[in-house]
Each structure stands twice: as C-alpha cells, then as structure tokens.
Amino acid sequence: MQRCFVLRLSKELAPGNVSFPQFFLLAALDQKEVLTMSEIAQKMGHTTAAASGLVARLENLDYVVRASAREDRRKVLVCITEKGSALVRRIREEMVGNLMKLMSHLTPDEQKAWLQIYTKIYSYCQKK
Numbered sequence: 001m002q003r004c005f006v007l008r009l010s011k012e013l014a015p016g017n018v019s020f021p022q023f024f025l026l027a028a029l030d031q032k033e034v035l036t037m038s039e040i041a042q043k044m045g046h047t048t049a050a051a052s053g054l055v056a057r058l059e060n061l062d063y064v065v066r067a068s069a070r071e072d073r074r075k076v077l078v079c080i081t082e083k084g085s086a087l088v089r090r091i092r093e094e095m096v097g098n099l100m101k102l103m104s105h106l107t108p109d110e111q112k113a114w115l116q117i118y119t120k121i122y123s124y125c126q127k128k
Contacts, residue, residue, distance in 0.1 A: 010091050010098070022058055023091060029064060029080035030088045036069075037076045052076075063087060 012018050018026075021044060028043055029035060035043070041051035055078055058064040063084030069075035080088075103111050 010094050012087070012091050012094070018087065018091070021054055022063075023088070025054060026058065026063060026080060026084050026088050027092075029078065030085050034077045034079050037078065040078060058084070 013020065013023060025040060025044060028040075037048050037051055037055065040046075040055065041048045044051055044054065046054070055064060055066060059066060062081055064078050064080055067077050067079070069077055103114070106114060
C-alpha cells in the first residue's frame with residue numbers, strides 16, 4: 001500500500017526515473033550543503049560501499065558532484081547540483097499537488113485524522 005501510495009505521488013518516481021533511495025538522498029543533500037560518504041551511509045542505513053554506488057548513479061545523472069576534502073583527501077564530500085535541487089523541487093511540488101487531490105477525497109474529519117496519524121508517525125521516525 002505504501003509503495004502504491006508513494007508511486008502515485010510522483011511520475012518521476014513511478015517509472016523508475018529516480019529510485020526512492022536516490023530521491024531521499026537528494027532531498028537530504030538539498031537540506032544540507034555537503035555530506036560525507038560516511039554521513040550518507042549512516043542516513044541511508046547502507047554500507048559506505050552501497051552509498052558510494054548510490055552517489056555514483058546520481059553523479060552520472062549530474063544530480064550530485066563529489067570532491068575530496070581539503071584537510072583530508074581521503075574524505076569524500078558530496079554536494080547536490082542545481083539540476084539535482086530542481087528535481088527535488090519538482091518532485092516535492094508534484095507530491096504536494098497529488099496529496100491535495102487525495103485529501104479532496106476525504107471528509108474534513110478524515111483529513112484531520114490522517115494528519116494526526118502522519119504527525120505521530122513523523123515524530124516517531126524523527127526520534128530514531
């Protein structure tokens with residue numbers, strides 16, 4: 001159900017143009033200026049090798065760039081590009097529009113209950 005719900009929120013995600021993990025990483029990078037590969041691995045719950053593969057795919061699409069830290073050349077820094085930020089904005093706008101359409105199918109009481117439930121879920125997830 002969750003996958004179906006999220007897929008219907010964005011046509012960018014639905015056909016596989018961008019995977020869920022790629023979008024979530026881009027969204028995290030869009031909120032911060034730079035993340036290290038270790039920080040990306042931790043945020044995504046992946047190994048650094050898996051995070052490196054994820055970043056490589058995004059880099060090939062020109063959504064992110066990698067660079068070595070000046071103080072420690074072994075440390076890899078990842079930054080979102082303007083193209084990546086534009087994609088995040090576009091997907092978010094589309095999701096909000098589609099959520100608004102979905103909400104129009106609910107009664108005011110159902111809308112209120114839905115928001116309360118998602119607020120609780122969000123609070124729970126923020127604590128982890």
